[in-house]
Amino acid sequence: MAKFFGTNGIRGVFSEDFTLEFVHDMTLAIGTYFGKGPILIGFDGRDSSPVISKVVSSTLNSIGIDCNVAGIVPTPCLEFAVKTLGYSGGIMITASHNPPQYNGIKPAAKDGVEISREDELIIENIYMEKKWLISKNWGITGKEDRAIQTYLKGIISQIDSKLVESRNLKVVLDLGNGAQAVSAPEFCKMMNCEIFLVNSNIDGSFPGRGSEPTPQNLSELSNTVIENNADVGIAFDGDGDRSIFCDNNGNILTGDKSALLLTHHILQKNPNSLVVTCLNSGSNIETVAEKFHSKVIRTKVGSVEVSRKMVPTNALIGFEENGGFMYGKHNQVRDGCMTLALMLELLASSKKSLSDEIALLPSSFTTKDKISCSPDKVSKLISTLKEEFPSSDITDGIKITIDSKNWVMVRPSGTEPIVRIYAEAESQEKLDTLMSEYLKKVSCIISR
Template sequence: MPSPQERLFGTNGVRFQPGISHDLDFVIKLSEAIGTYFGDGDLLVGRDGRLSSNALSYATVSGLMSSGRNVGEAAGVVPTPAMQYAVKTQGFRGGVMITASHNPPEYNGLKVVGRDGVEIPRLDEQRIEKIFYDDAETRADWRAVGVAMEEPSVVKNYIDGVLSKVNTKLIAKRNFSVVMDPGNGAQCVAAPYLVESMGCKLITLNSVLDGNFPGRGPEPTPETLADLSAVVKSIGADLGVAYDGDGDRAIFCDEQGSILWGDQSGCLLADYVLERAPGGVLVTPVSSTQAAEAIAKKRNARVFRTRVGSVDVSRTIIERNATFGFEENGGCIYPPHISVRDGAMTTALMLECLAARGMSFSRAVSYWIPRFHQTKAKVEVDPGKVDLVMKKVERDTRGRVEKVDGLKFWLDERSWVLIRPSGTEPIMRVFAEAETREKAESILKKFLKIVKAASA
């Protein structure tokens, strides 16, 4: 069990190493606290394809039932956004997703969502932690223990929901050729069927569900997507797309084989969506490109910057009644569908965007997006040294600083660096952006040295 008052929730839910940092007793107790937090109403539980997810799902369902909640169990593996969509559209009071997203295979976790399908607010996470640590009465009388029921149509309803939000006839007319790499993750069960149903020719890589993530790991990056790039070029496909472990993020590859980080795909979609909704609102974290402001200005829209993390982006989208949201890691949020990041929805919207633009992927990116270059890296840091490292970095760095999340230094009007501790791993992330790749890489190199020296 964690030490008293240790934070359980990080940037995206509760993450841990089953059997090492926490055991199933912890999951049951946490689930009892979650069930107590929700009070009345049925809850939904979904799981990704990690090796420990099945056991954690049973423990979570048991804890929720013990607290008196009736529980729907999504049949089999489901992408995180499919579970969230089901909570929103099928009348559940809330839900729990068993996933560790992009973390290595030995990790897992619990993500708690409200009745709108969106991760619960930070203050509500703290309420659950208080229930957990206060040892409040979380178990129902034996006559009030909940029951479990299978929910067999979560994935089908999810695919139908995505299809209802795009112009499938326009997409089908383009006769796209798509190479898809689900990375042995949860989108194996949904995204291929979605893309084929829109009339696209599909070739898949790493499309067999496997909790070991043997193909290229659960995190899609330019380094891990070399095979995707090679296949796109070799067969002359229109685009490639890859997903993270739980399927809520999408990373694209253009027809030339270039891997496009989330800032590029997010900006392309933001421009497309805001063009159809002038005067709209765009939400994105402090880690995303400054091109967002240029696009918003062109479309007479406003930009709201948040802390890093899908919880903060989603909740700000709801508060501001925003039009679109994106993250530099490939997470895109299209509120007409659901206000959470969704890899399959992002794919369908990108296909519609490219069909409407009537040009190749690479041409659309170069034509519609102001060009900035961003690079990033991570440094292992002892969690006990994080505060000291941040103080040293702030003391030794000149420039206008923003403290929305971590330390973001504007080195000049068009160059910045962001240093922030990860909310899910014992690392610090460093982001740098400038007008040229060389300058961005130089900034990154400089600040990696600073962070490493400060943490020594």
């Protein structure tokens, strides 16, 4: 088991368990793992990110590794630039959707995809044994000014951009005071869209609605869509790799629902393809894939699990239920702006509104919630549920399946001291009942 790497990179509260001393030593381990440069460094808009970037770059230089700093960029922008511009690897400084006091490090391999779970353990072993790379020469730090334009050109090359431009779509962007502020508005301008901005200034304290887009905090996005008769709205998380959509009627879509819609759109043009998703995604993806003679592979929860399964299988699509969508032709990583591009292409090629397109999907009722839970109580929680439901899947946390359309999954977060509860049911009434029952059950077990 990894000690420092969680579901998605290393994260902690800055100056508490994520100190500059820790960043220095962990960077030595990451640099030793990469072995050579140049390494591309990027960061999100958190207040602590610039100083962490300086520690990372100077530490790499101290073991003879050259690096370039791209500045504030979305995580998928850094990853695409690593792959496209010929870097040996990348280090993204971000805590994604975590609260402002957090920060973190996310390494990307030279193929532009997050490093594997096995490589995370290699880095941790180097860190624990302190077997750093030693060099007589100092590396140098430069600037990388090509990352954003390289990223946007890459996205545009994957869609029918002329068709999108011809439609003059109205788009509301809730940038969440996060890193997509440097790229998503520019992309929409390039696509001849009329844009309306919400929470558009980069601010590490995320004053607008917090760093994670949820149905509960996207009322301003919804209202702005309705007020401006927009075709679509989208909200990004702190580092811009996830996206939650709002339809033309102001309804916020779950990540599962938007993924179903985009998968349908992509598989129409690319039948006989492969889709990768996690155990906690809704069951309708199999129905959609089967329609286009395509297959679905399920993984443990986490973008690393999905991304690293997509690479060797050459999967076309990957997604998580949280709004993380991956388009293999571009890069096998979550990418908020690439996802927006695909949605705009869908709308441009359709004679229907987004809400009408959604109405054509097989009905699904999914939800999730979370409960505070200290790490020392997790094993007791899972084992207690396993005793009650012995036939359950314990590949990742525990998934209790009632039947193909009704299930509950409980698993510890890899980024925060909480457990997440996911559920799917055949109706909204059944879903509400199921979720209420398991929230009480989990709370009861934790409090014993």
